Amino acid sequence: MKKILAIVLALALVLSLGACASNPGSSSQPSQPAQSGNDTQASDQQGDDQGEELPLAGKRIAYILNVVSSDIFTLAANAATSTAEALGATVDVYYTDTDNVKFQDTVSTCSNQNYDAMFLSHGNQETAYDLVNDLVAKGIKVVCFDTQFVDASGNNVTIDGVTQMFQDDQGMAAMLLDYILDLYPEKVEAGEPVRILKIWRGPGISPFDRRQEAYAEYEADGRIETLEVIAPSDPKNPESTMAEVMAATLPKYPVGSIDALWCCYDSYARGAYTAISEANRTDIPVVSVDISNQDINFMMDGTNVWQACATVDFTTIGEQGIRILAMMLMGEEPEAVYNLTPSLVTYDKLTADSNVTNLGGIIEGYGVNNDHITDWMKPYIQAK
8 A cells, every 4th residue: 555655646746847847937028018929839830841940930029019909900910920920930019009108118128128129110200210229229120110210400311220111101192182183073174172171180290291291282282272170189089089079170161161071090080980970961071091990881881971091901011010120130131211002992892791801802902012022031921
């Protein structure tokens, strides 16, 4: 009996030691990412299948977005994560909710967390120049999206070794204005300006400022007349406060006095659309930059109020950001500025099952971007 008991105790000790060995302690980070890349079985298995270690094995990337999480930014984050994992790297995603102080703190914290590269989105242009220069000085590779660098003299500049990614903001603004002008051929032919209620916030917000450049050209040419410029009263609560501002603005304009509403950002447009719908002002066509599944639902409500969105598939933003960082990590030198080509999505092309993940089936070119797939990436990343 004593012999059997001794054997049982020995087996228990072995099992206990084995369990401890298979569960090592994990290092903690002061800032918890919203989404983390899987750096274990998936990437290891892919490397084993190809008989070699993946090119970016062990590399860590922080993707920090100074935005409120939404479906389009989730698309970008998921695409960044999957692209990195295909190459062997991992991505941690952080949202800082348009809080510039929180964004700077998160970037600074991550700079001390052994990240090899950072993908920064929507950085504040007043602080981004110094912030990114500090990262470069530490040897961290950096790609920025919708982030303008402004030096101490107020000039737009680039930073050596850093790529700035933008949507073709000027092109999107012009695309929407051309759509509006096509709604009023009689006015265009007669040389009369089309009357626009404009939703815009700035200056100092890089993508909005870039969209304003194109808008100002149409205004200067006399093709459009801006009735008024409005914006949400609280950018951290854009939809609800934009709805309030729009509801207060509409009574000033009788039916037929506004030819179209042009909006610099779809989050603002959703609030304006809500107020327009509640006031039953179906006389005002709405167009906006960017798109979401909720935008698509509003575009398909049968009123034909929200008519068009100019947008880039945000999946391609995540893909391109990581591809460019991968080039940097492999010692290559991508371009200093890279613009993504937009598409125009109109309500009359949408179908009952349309959403942000399948628009490529009805909008030519949407979601297709094979830039920055270098020769060494081709075994791991397939062109579309």
